[in-house]
Amino acid sequence: MVESVRVTWIVDRLEGDWAVVEVDVGKTIELPLAWLPPGAGEGTHLRVTHDVGADFSSLVLRVDRETADRRARQNRSLPKPGRGDPGGNVSL
DSSP states (O other): OOEEEEEEEEEEEEETTEEEEEEETTEEEEEEGGGSOTTOOTTOEEEEEEEEOSSOEEEEEEEOHHHHHHHHHHHHHSOOOOTTOOOOOOOO
């Protein structure tokens, strides 16, 4: 019997031959840069599948373009900060 777990990770930053990857809110791990799928870089969402069987364990990393595209659309729909806003205190 094979047990599968699917999660999404985000590439936080690249440091030399290593990728720092956020695997949970505030929790990161380091992976060899060579393990990332082609085209993955800072900010890339990864769809991760971990399969465990009686005599094996496999980890598959894929670029999650669907999540990245959805977030890009959400960011485009957010209002842009006003150019005339001087900043400062907010009164409620």
